[in-house]
Amino acid sequence: MKVLLTGAAGFIGMHCAERLLARGDTVIGVDNLNDYYEVSLKEARLARIADHDNFSMHRMAVEDREAMAALFASEKPDRVIHLAAQAGVRYSIENPHAYIDANLQGFMTILEGCRHNKVEHLVFASSSSVYGGNEQMPFSEHHSVDHPVSLYAATKKANELMAHTYSHLYDMPTTGLRFFTVYGPWGRPDMALFKFTRAMLDGASIDVYNSGQMIRDFTYVDDIVEGVIRVLDKAATPNPDFNPLSPDPQSSHAPFRVFNIGKGNPTPLMDYIAALEEALGIVAEKNMMPMQPGDVPATSADTTELREWVGFAPNTDIRDGVKKFVDWYVAYYGRNTAD
DSSP states (O other), X not given: OEEEEETTTSHHHHHHHHHHHHTTOEEEEXXXXXXXXXXXXXXXXXXXXXXXXTEEEEEOOTTOHHHHHHHHHHHOOSEEEEXXXXXXXXXXXHOHHHHIIIIIIHHHHHHHHHHHTTOSEEEXXXXXXXXXXXXXXXXXXXXXXXXXXXXXXXXXXXXXXXXXXXXXHHOOXXXXXXXXXXXXXXXXXXXXXXXXXXXXXXXXXEEEGGXXXXXXXXXXXXXXXXXXXXXXXXXXXXXXXXOTXXXXXXXXXXXXXXXEEXXXXXXXXXXXXXXXXXXXXXXXXXXXXXXXXXXXXXXXXXXXXXXXXHSOOOOOOHXXXXXXXXXXXXXXXXXXXXX
């Protein structure tokens, strides 16, 4: 199978590429390697897959309409995994236009590329952030997601709506995956685990938001990839039981689906920090901070639909996942990043 993979130099993208290549698929990678965080880390991720015979890399922005149209036309991918996006909840408050360019205009080029080139299935990254102000736990795909609390979340909700429209108009199978706080080796430096590890190894304190009263459904990256690949292999289909008089957001009369991918076992932030302290053998000095704008106090994934659709739900224990991240971090950066 030939798979177009956007965000190939990203955290989840690199891991997906490795999985696809290992099973014999051809991967056409797309990434603009922007400087939202250190480009050297993105380059190092790419170096792990760059020499594979079935991998090709195209350095371009997904919002580049002409370049993406030409790539779709020349490569004719069978299926598409769209992970490229401007990430980060807090950054969306400081740089809103970056999210419109990458997450809305960029997604439009993907939808158009899939439509005009008869792509069999588009799988795209949504986010647990779409649940926004909802406090009904665990979050279910059957819940309303009409109250986002960050622009990032709003763009991800918009992606789901755009995908459904294309599924309806063009009978094009699309599946959105709502990722829940992904962590693991080769992770993003703007995420809490990375920031905490760097600070603790450098002898600095860590900023703990909402005075530590946060709960997250931390999900290990290998579990995310397993879910992505399984969903990719099972194209979305219309729901024969869909009732337009009582429409369910999770599916449709069109070939559209949306699934949570989360551990389904939310962890208090202080327990997450404790797992990191154990893995590093360091007790963190903690600065208790207020809640940040656009953030939510808790996330929790109901993974029933994913389990029923592909027979899988994330299951990696938080202590095991954090330990694997720490092992990678120390091997990559050393014990002290200031050295």
